[in-house]
Amino acid sequence: xxxxxxxxxxxxxxxxxxxxxxxxxxxxxxxxxxxxxxxxxxxxxxxxxxxxxxxxxxxxxxxxxxxxxxxxxxxxxxxxxxxxxxxxxxxxxxxxxxxxxxxxxxxxxxxxxxxxxxxxxxxxxxxxxxxxxxxxxxxxxxxxxxxxxxxxxxxxxxxxxxxxxxxxxxxxxxxxxxxxxxxxxxxxxxxxxxxxxxxxxxxxxxxxxxxxxxxxx
Amino acid sequence: xxxxxxxxxxxxxxxxxxxxxxxxxxxxxxxxxxxxxxxxxxxxxxxxxxxxxxxxxxxxxxxxxxxxxxxxxxxxxxxxxxxxxxxxxxxxxxxxxxxxxxxxxxxxxxxxxxxxxxxxxxxxxxxxxxxxxxxxxxxxxxxxxxxxxxxxxxxxxxxxxxxxxxxxxxxxxxxxxxxxxxxxxxxxxxxxxxxxxxxxxxxxxxxxxxxxxxxxxxxxxxxxxxxxxxxxxxxxxxxxxx
Numbered sequence: 001x002x003x004x005x006x007x008x009x010x011x012x013x014x015x016x017x018x019x020x021x022x023x024x025x026x027x028x029x030x031x032x033x034x035x036x037x038x039x040x041x042x043x044x045x046x047x048x049x050x051x052x053x054x055x056x057x058x059x060x061x062x063x064x065x066x067x068x069x070x071x072x073x074x075x076x077x078x079x080x081x082x083x084x085x086x087x088x089x090x091x092x093x094x095x096x097x098x099x100x101x102x103x104x105x106x107x108x109x110x111x112x113x114x115x116x117x118x119x120x121x122x123x124x125x126x127x128x129x130x131x132x133x134x135x136x137x138x139x140x141x142x143x144x145x146x147x148x149x150x151x152x153x154x155x156x157x158x159x160x161x162x163x164x165x166x167x168x169x170x171x172x173x174x175x176x177x178x179x180x181x182x183x184x185x186x187x188x189x190x191x192x193x194x195x196x197x198x199x200x201x202x203x204x205x206x207x208x209x210x211x212x213x214x215x216x217x
Numbered sequence: 218x219x220x221x222x223x224x225x226x227x228x229x230x231x232x233x234x235x236x237x238x239x240x241x242x243x244x245x246x247x248x249x250x251x252x253x254x255x256x257x258x259x260x261x262x263x264x265x266x267x268x269x270x271x272x273x274x275x276x277x278x279x280x281x282x283x284x285x286x287x288x289x290x291x292x293x294x295x296x297x298x299x300x301x302x303x304x305x306x307x308x309x310x311x312x313x314x315x316x317x318x319x320x321x322x323x324x325x326x327x328x329x330x331x332x333x334x335x336x337x338x339x340x341x342x343x344x345x346x347x348x349x350x351x352x353x354x355x356x357x358x359x360x361x362x363x364x365x366x367x368x369x370x371x372x373x374x375x376x377x378x379x380x381x382x383x384x385x386x387x388x389x390x391x392x393x394x395x396x397x398x399x400x401x402x403x404x405x406x407x408x409x410x411x412x413x414x415x416x417x418x419x420x421x422x423x424x425x426x427x428x429x430x431x432x433x434x435x436x437x438x439x440x441x442x443x444x445x446x447x448x449x450x451x452x453x454x455x456x457x458x459x
Contacts, residue, residue: 048382049369084369098366133356135366135373142280142310142360143317143324144372150278 025118027216030205031062035184038086038198052198054100055081059167059175059206073104075170085182085198087148087157088138092170096135106170110134112145116162117203123166123174123212137165137179147179155193157182166214167204175206176214250302253289253414258448259459262291266425268313268441277395283309283326283359285319288408288416288446300330302411306418310360312440314377314397314423317359319411326359332411338362338374339405343419343445346405347455355409362406368398376404376420392435397423401430413451420444 026032039053056067056077067077073094080090080100092106093099101108109129113120133145140146140160147165148157159181167175180186180203184196205216267286275281285294285304294304307317307326317325319332327334335355339346365375368385378398380386387393399420406418422428425441449456 048384050382050384088371096366098371131354133361133373135371139370139372141363141370141372142315143358144315144361144363146372 025217027118029216030117030203031059032203033057033062034186034201035199036064036201038081038182038200040196040198044084049084052082052084052086055086055200056100057081059169059173059204060208067100072100073102073106075105077101078108078167078169078175079177081198081200082136083138085157086200087182087198088136089147089179090136091167098135101170107168107172108170109168110137111166112137113164113166114162115164117164117176117178118217120164120166120176121213121215123168123176123207123214126168129168137177148182156190158190169206173206173208173210174212174214175204176216177204178202251290253412257289257291258414258450259457261445261447261458262288263443263445264291265443266441267293267443268308268423268425268439270438271312271440278311280310281313283307284313285326288418288448289410289412289414299326300328302331305334305408305410305416306336307359308440308442310363312397312423314440315360315363315372316376316406317361318355318357318408320357322357324358327411330411333409333413334411335409336361337407338376339407340374340403341405342402343405343417346407346417347457349415349449349454349456350407352409355407365400365404367400374404376400376406377423395435396433397439398430398433399423410448415449415451415453415456416446417456418444418446 038055042052056065057079058065059078065077078092082088082090090099091108091110092101093108094101094104094106109132111124111129111132112134138146139150148159150157165177167177169175180201182198183190184199186201205214207213271281286306287294287303288305298304304319309315316336318334318336319327320334321330321332335357337350337355363375364370364372364379365377366373368378369381370379376399378400380396380398383389383393386398399422408416410416421443423440423442424433425438427433427437428443447456447458
């Protein structure tokens with residue numbers, strides 16, 4: 001029993017170290033977006049949860065794009081930051097009623113991988129994508145999937161480490177995405193409820209050649 | 218009646234003590250699993266107000282102690298039965314409102330037990346769900362099925378719409394905010410039970426004694442789950458009410 005405990009502790013210790021190294025390692029091909037402003041004027045307390053204007057992002061150009069209602073059902077965007085504090089991310093997919101791209105040609109899908117960003121090197125098969133139950137990347141209620149925990153003690157969104165999202169984009173390319181923070185400056189720990197937000201911090205890699213290779217190191 | 222000999226008397230006493238003893242010392246070990254009565258299958262069963270009050274001072278997003286229900290026995294199961302086949306669905310997480318099946322895998326509340334269950338939700342009316350879903354499609358975690366994307370904090374397809382602002386289903390007034398609207402049509406939960414039988418479930422309400430949506434108010438006692446279900450035996454291809 002004691003040996004087992006030691007082994008488990010060692011195992012935890014090693015996996016920790018390994019994960020931390022891989023997560024933090026920068027690379028030269030990923031795109032890092034820092035402090036992209038969400039709807040910083042909206043507030044849950046006054047306007048409510050539906051009052052945050054959606055921010056759209058195109059992975060190919062690496063830029064936020066303005067999308068009118070008429071443009072929603074097009075492939076001009078890949079990610080939509082929706083909901084409270086722009087923290088719920090939809091991938092452009094035309095086949096789901098609550099996706100902003102509903103009714104359009106978007107082929108998007110997302111899968112959650114319990115691995116650090118740099119350890120995700122290949123996109124899963126389309127069969128795997130079609131089995132996904134993740135309709136968007138948002139609040140993790142327990143075991144459903146998502147990129148942050150929400151603490152009711154201090155009303156702060158806490159990003160989940162070592163979790164990566166593999167994406168099939170609106171046009172069918174493959175990408176990987178790590179959502180880092182909605183707080184300005186991407187601070188390692190936030191304790192102040194009034195820390196400026198939402199400012200979207202994330203990094204991603206999109207495979208331009210259409211293959212499934214997502215190796216970035 | 219014959220008089221008992223003194224020996225017999227002592228024997229009885231010691232047996233009684235022994236029984237009491239073993240009961241006390243093995244309180245956490247469930248009794249042998251009862252068989253599932255044939256009469257449980259293929260009929261519509263209604264459960265009203267399954268649940269218990271949340272801990273005093275609970276905040277909305279606090280994780281809650283899970284509660285367990287055996288569809289096959291049609292009764293709640295205590296938490297001490299966690300690692301047995303004596304429950305089929307669990308409710309945990311926020312407001313205990315997220316459902317899961319009973320499975321032995323790590324991460325399930327039944328981890329390490331014998332459960333081979335799972336859960337999923339279909340965007341279909343209860344009556345229209347007749348074909349039993351393929352085994353591979355069941356999800357084996359806990360706390361999987363809850364808020365629907367049609368409301369706030371949606372987690373994919375769910376059995377209730379959370380109206381944070383009271384503006385989706387209500388008039389935005391104080392009493393219409395933070396209501397959990399169970400989606401009574403167009404959603405059916407399908408469960409593979411701990412022992413491998415199947416059930417389809419129609420969720421009705423998470424408010425106590427309130428099946429009518431008119432009575433779903435902010436201060437109505439919750440979460441108390443009301444639902445209807447039909448069991449089908451392992452190996453069945455369809456849900457039938459006979």
